[in-house]
Amino acid sequence: MFNDFFNVVKLRFNGTADDEPAPLFKCPRCQNTSPLNRYEELHRVCPNCNYHGRLSATERIAITVDKDSFQELDADMISCDPINFPDYTEKQEELRESTGLKDAVITGTAYIRGIKTVIGVMDSRYMMASMGSVVGEKITRAFEYANENNLPVIMFTASGGARMQEGIVSLMQMAKTSGAIKLHNDAGGLYITVLTDPTTGGVTASFASLGDIIIAEPKILIGFAGRRVIESTMKQRLPEDFQLAEFMQEKGFVDMIVERKKLRSTLANLLSIHGYSEKEV
Amino acid sequence: MENNKTAWERLAIVHTKGRPTIRDYIPLIFTNFYEMHGDRHYGDDHAVMGGIARLNGTPVTVIAQVKGRNLNENKECNFAMPLPEGYRKALRLAKQAEKFHRPVICFIDTPGAHAGMEAEERGQGEAIAKNIAEFMTLRTPIISIVLGEAGSGGALALGVCDELAMLENAQYSVVSPRGFASILWKDASREQEACNIMQVTAEDMVRLGVAETIIEEPLGGAHNDLDKISENIKEYLSLKIQEKCQKDIDELLKERYTKFRKIGEFQE
Numbered sequence A: 001m002f003n004d005f006f007n008v009v010k011l012r013f014n015g016t017a018d019d020e021p022a023p024l025f026k027c028p029r030c031q032n033t034s035p036l037n038r039y040e041e042l043h044r045v046c047p048n049c050n051y052h053g054r055l056s057a058t059e060r061i062a063i064t065v066d067k068d069s070f071q072e073l074d075a076d077m078i079s080c081d082p083i084n085f086p087d088y089t090e091k092q093e094e095l096r097e098s099t100g101l102k103d104a105v106i107t108g109t110a111y112i113r114g115i116k117t118v119i120g121v122m123d124s125r126y127m128m129a130s131m132g133s134v135v136g137e138k139i140t141r142a143f144e145y146a147n148e149n150n151l152p153v154i155m156f157t158a159s160g161g162a163r164m165q166e167g168i169v170s171l172m173q174m175a176k177t178s179g180a181i182k183l184h185n186d187a188g189g190l191y192i193t194v195l196t197d198p199t200t201g202g203v204t205a206s207f208a209s210l211g212d213i214i215i216a217e218p219k220i221l222i223g224f225a226g227r228r229v230i231e232s233t234m235k236q237r238l239p240e241d242f243q244l245a246e247f248m249q250e251k252g253f254v255d256m257i258v259e260r261k262k263l264r265s266t267l268a269n270l271l272s273i274h275g276y277s278e279k280e281v
Numbered sequence B: 001m002e003n004n005k006t007a008w009e010r011l012a013i014v015h016t017k018g019r020p021t022i023r024d025y026i027p028l029i030f031t032n033f034y035e036m037h038g039d040r041h042y043g044d045d046h047a048v049m050g051g052i053a054r055l056n057g058t059p060v061t062v063i064a065q066v067k068g069r070n071l072n073e074n075k076e077c078n079f080a081m082p083l084p085e086g087y088r089k090a091l092r093l094a095k096q097a098e099k100f101h102r103p104v105i106c107f108i109d110t111p112g113a114h115a116g117m118e119a120e121e122r123g124q125g126e127a128i129a130k131n132i133a134e135f136m137t138l139r140t141p142i143i144s145i146v147l148g149e150a151g152s153g154g155a156l157a158l159g160v161c162d163e164l165a166m167l168e169n170a171q172y173s174v175v176s177p178r179g180f181a182s183i184l185w186k187d188a189s190r191e192q193e194a195c196n197i198m199q200v201t202a203e204d205m206v207r208l209g210v211a212e213t214i215i216e217e218p219l220g221g222a223h224n225d226l227d228k229i230s231e232n233i234k235e236y237l238s239l240k241i242q243e244k245c246q247k248d249i250d251e252l253l254k255e256r257y258t259k260f261r262k263i264g265e266f267q268e
Helices: A002-014 A036-041 A057-064 A088-099 A133-148 A164-186 A227-234 A245-250 A260-273 B007-014 B022-029 B071-076 B084-099 B117-121 B124-136 B152-156 B177-185 B188-197 B202-207 B226-245 B249-261
Strands: A024-026 A033-035 A071-073 A105-112 A115-122 A153-159 A191-199 A213-216 B031-036 B048-055 B058-065 B104-110 B142-151 B163-167 B171-173 B213-215
Touching: A024 A036, A033 A036, A057 A105, A057 A115, A057 A153, A057 A260, A071 A133, A088 A164, A105 A133, A105 A260, A115 A133, A115 A260, A133 A153, A133 A164, A164 A191, A164 B124, A164 B152, A164 B171, A164 B177, A164 B249, A191 A260, A213 A245, A213 A260, A227 B117, B007 B142, B007 B171, B007 B188, B022 B048, B022 B058, B022 B104, B022 B226, B031 B084, B048 B084, B048 B226, B058 B084, B058 B226, B084 B104, B084 B124, B104 B152, B124 B152, B124 B249, B142 B152, B142 B226, B163 B202, B163 B226, B177 B188, B202 B213, B213 B226
Parallel strands: A115 A153, A153 A191, A191 A213, B058 B104, B104 B142, B142 B163, B142 B171, B163 B213
Antiparallel strands: A024 A033, A071 A105, A105 A115, B031 B048, B048 B058
């Protein structure tokens, strides 16, 4: 959550320079504080309640793949403004500047314990990782690349859904990505989805739900329609755990819930079980 | 065709009481229509109907979202907002069409997929995703027509096709204009402004490569002459079904993939 950042900053500035207190992390879920470096060591997992904080795409890649093995695909692709939406171009320029990202997904090839795979990671700092032309095109190309080279694909999803500012063009990215996944699937390729916080809207209704194996991090949000939308339009009170990973697993839409510290080894084993093996780097 | 209307004015026509729905069109376009019910897993969703029929004698599968013509009908069909089992029924019938080499005709007419607890519990996202992926490689021709509103993934789940036609006043959008205003500006009352900037009209769809054809409506809208609009739809379908059925299926699938593959604007 964005709150992480503010909590950390606030606590830092509350300390005085003289006693140099260690920076603290206040968990947005359990409200307990712990040393920030401990939280970071655990790759942004709260040591008290196992809350899994959001990672940037670069951080996610760093803790998932073999050191220095990531090679980015389509690194320079940026979005245009297909429906001439007011301020969209400016907003993107600002975001590119502040996040260092070009858009909401990074794709590439990498090795996990020596096994080569195509990998895609969404980054919620960029317009809530909404799917517009660039996200759609990069994911589609990633699957096409995997298909041509007989590689598996691992997608870390996180998204608020379709990118409204690209109108109908963003909706069509659901068809484009799903089509490429279907061809990869029909050719026998393995596709593993790792759902991270939050995976919603048009991304849930396309590539996030099409994995051969669907993994989720604990307690993350997974859904098609948002909680607020459902509550306001349907006048329904929703249970506390509604749309959390555990709830969605109980309903039959998630294969396994895997803690962050076990993800890398789980992915390596799943690739290996499916016959993908170590190749010379 | 009437070229001087704003998107908002066209939306008003789509919302006019008496705008024909799929139940009006079926007897005027098809013969021997037999409706089929249920997804074989959970139940029968009334927001999606489907069945088999003949179009000029040729067997076809028809799948459609169902709007009501009055409040009671709308309660019955949930205002054309399908539940996951509606999409799964659609997929079942599409697969049946593939097996028996019948072309599929989809009629899209929905403000969006149902947003509710039961829809989430039964996998609304998964149901839509599955349809999109499976329709992409369905080995039989698919023609889709937007009759009124086509909103979000709930429309796209019947919208992966070889050709998409829009009725002249119909609209296709990433989310309803109201939802759009609410999400982007936190103010649903700006729906008119949203509607006019979102680029949702039939003409927009053709320009953006989403639709191929616009079917002309009678002056003032489809409700003014049901026979005429039905005739126009039938004429379009007769032409297209024949054209697509003559194509090599692998060629057709390649073209279907390319149709969607090329949508998007980016620089590198």
